[in-house]
Amino acid sequence: MKKRYDQEDSYCTSFITKVIHCEKRKDDYCIILEKTYFYPEGGGQAADQGYIGEVFVYDVHEIGGEIIHYTKEALEVGKQYECKIDWKRRFDHMQNHSGEHIVSGLIHKRYGYNNVGFHMGKVIQIDFDGPLSIEDCRIIEKEANQCIMKNVDIVASFPDITKIDYRSKKEIEGDVRIVTIEGIDACACCGTHVRKTGEIGCIKILSVEKHKQGVRLEMIAGMRAYSYLAKIYEENHKVSVSLSAPMEDIATYVEHLKEENERLKKEKDTILEEYFTLKIQQNINTEFYIDYLEDKDKKAIRNYANMALEKGYETVAIFNKHEDVYDYLFLSHTMDVRRIAKMINEKANGQGGGKEDMVQGRIHCTKEEIEEMMGVIVNGR
Numbered sequence: 127m128k129k130r131y132d133q134e135d136s137y138c139t140s141f142i143t144k145v146i147h148c149e150k151r152k153d154d155y156c157i158i159l160e161k162t163y164f165y166p167e168g169g170g171q172a173a174d175q176g177y178i179g180e181v182f183v184y185d186v187h188e189i190g191g192e193i194i195h196y197t198k199e200a201l202e203v204g205k206q207y208e209c210k211i212d213w214k215r216r217f218d219h220m221q222n223h224s225g226e227h228i229v230s231g232l233i234h235k236r237y238g239y240n241n242v243g244f245h246m247g248k249v250i251q252i253d254f255d256g257p258l259s260i261e262d263c264r265i266i267e268k269e270a271n272q273c274i275m276k277n278v279d280i281v282a283s284f285p286d287i288t289k290i291d292y293r294s295k296k297e298i299e300g301d302v303r304i305v306t307i308e309g310i311d312a313c314a315c316c317g318t319h320v321r322k323t324g325e326i327g328c329i330k331i332l333s334v335e336k337h338k339q340g341v342r343l344e345m346i347a348g349m350r351a352y353s354y355l356a357k358i359y360e361e362n363h364k365v366s367v368s369l370s371a372p373m374e375d376i377a378t379y380v381e382h383l384k385e386e387n388e389r390l391k392k393e394k395d396t397i398l399e400e401y402f403t404l405k406i407q408q409n410i411n412t413e414f415y416i417d418y419l420e421d422k423d424k425k426a427i428r429n430y431a432n433m434a435l436e437k438g439y440e441t442v443a444i445f446n447k448h449e450d451v452y453d454y455l456f457l458s459h460t461m462d463v464r465r466i467a468k469m470i471n472e473k474a475n476g477q478g479g480g481k482e483d484m485v486q487g488r489i490h491c492t493k494e495e496i497e498e499m500m501g502v503i504v505n506g507r
């Protein structure tokens with residue numbers, strides 16, 4: 127296997143080297159460099175991106191010991207190029223990968239669980255082979271951030287693995303690269319890491335959920351964690367200003383608002399029911415009950431129609447106005463209301479349907495037009 131310069135110096139972002147191979151494969155060009163600091167996807171860490179000369183490298187893989195850089199344009203074999211690694215992306219990977227080692231190391235130390243899966247996407251997902259609660263994670267998160275503040279060394283080396291204790295996802299032999307975080311962790315790893323824990327800045331555990339035999343934990347670190355927390359702060363600040371409530375107590379305040387909202391909803395339902403009862407009582411007693419409302423919710427309309435049916439009406443038609451359309455609901459014990467719906471849908475550019483004893487829909491017309499149509503239906507049936 128070729129020497130991994132990216133692992134030797136994770137901070138090298140620009141270098142000059144020769145293209146030794148360029149091959150077209152479908153829409154891509156596969157480039158091999160004489161010497162490269164580009165990180166190939168592996169060990170859960172995403173590949174680097176960057177430039178070889180002016181040509182964008184969008185992906186990097188290690189295949190059969192060769193590091194392949196994928197581009198959309200060809201490069202000249204034998205020519206020297208200046209190469210640049212997208213440092214913002216790489217450093218973000220370093221901060222998050224090192225952060226992951228701290229969290230996995232601390233969980234292993236405290237609970238003895240193993241990291242059995244690791245994926246770096248928008249958030250860092252780590253799978254462990256044992257149960258953890260969110261409270262456990264809060265303790266780990268605090269310790270992880272204390273480890274950042276201690277600013278201890280992170281060192282990659284190739285020690286005699288028979289003589290040390292280290293974490294590894296699989297059985298390995300021979301030369302094994304061990305990443306050690308002083309006093310916290312030693313783990314077999316091919317990734318790029320920061321030199322000191324302080325460079326991680328901060329670690330935030332976002333969630334923990336049951337997964338297979340253990341849990342899946344989601345976390346972020348570094349600038350990514352800062353940006354996320356800053357965004358959360360901004361949103362909370364807006365809520366705090368809008369509610370005139372202190373940010374520290376915002377959850378309690380929102381809880382009170384929810385309770386108040388529930389109480390008001392119940393109060394509104396009671397008032398509406400009393401109002402509907404009065405309306406039904408005042409209506410001249412016919413078998414056909416028709417009424418017009420405005421901006422009432424569906425549940426209230428349904429209750430109203432049922433109340434009228436219970437009071438002895440055979441057929442009930444409720445029209446509920448929203449801006450310039452009417453929603454309708456027809457219920458009946460004695461007639462097929464689909465017939466009425468069909469008739470008014472045709473006349474008033476409407477749509478809707480349902481069962482023999484219940485239909486609902488929407489029509490586009492005025493109250494006068496509805497009254498005229500209903501007059502024909504009631505009198506002419």
Ligand SMILES: [Zn+2]
Nearest residue numbers: 169315316317
């Ligand atoms: Zn690692």
